[in-house]
Amino acid sequence: MTTAVPKVDPAPIASTHDSEPIAGDTDPRVEALVHDLIGRVADKWTMLVLELLEEKGTLRFTQIARLIGSISQKMLTQTLRQMERDGLVIRTVHPVVPPKVEYRLTDLGRSLGSAFCGVWIWAEKNLDAVEDARRAFAKASAGEPAAC
Template identity: 70%
Template sequence: MATDPQMRSPETYGEIDPRIEALVHDLIAQVADKWTMILIEVLHDHGEQRFTRIAEKVPGISQKMLTQTLRQMERNGLVVRTIHPVVPPKVEYRLTDLGVSLGEAFCGVWTWAEDHLETVETARRGFDGRATA
């Protein structure tokens, strides 16, 4: 596994609680699903939002995918869904503290991308040049 002392591995630190391992795998799968991090960003930047307002701020997301992603985020405790007792019903979504902290944790990916953009692009050009040769 990794040699970086900040990265955990069973070889370095002993057994990892299988529940923690499962949670990490589940959350990585969810945030890597294309939409979750975008929704976290929208809710972070714009605060509590109605479903239709979220959909307007996320081009390309279908109503079905937005519903599924928000439900999964709610299940994981990342968002709170509030139903206001009016006619027609008004439903709003907001990030929980847990959702905010997950967004902050993944900000490191943006920082890494900014720091390594040129290196990655150079590597891609080199690979693509060899692949077409």
């Protein structure tokens, strides 16, 4: 955590040029990956597939499609490819007459699921808090539109 900006100017009107961008982070590579990865896993479909495979173990393309129900083929293919690319799932093709492809999580995939557990738990625990905050915010906004 390199603190790139040691001086936090307290004056209301003062220094104009802090040419130091961004705050220090452990590693640019790590940061990039984390963003990338969270951006990807936070994806609705990836999350659903991850959960589904964690729960069921091994599934075929159309089984996943049917279980999720609302996903388009395009998105499912895209999602699975991405996950395969990142080493989260293993794709096994059986060269049988009607094509048969099975998907299952790798250890990496499972560990990611576990890591996200924390967020999941947070969400469940703070469900009400967030909803309360939203209601309060909505009411406050409606209550004082031009209160100044």
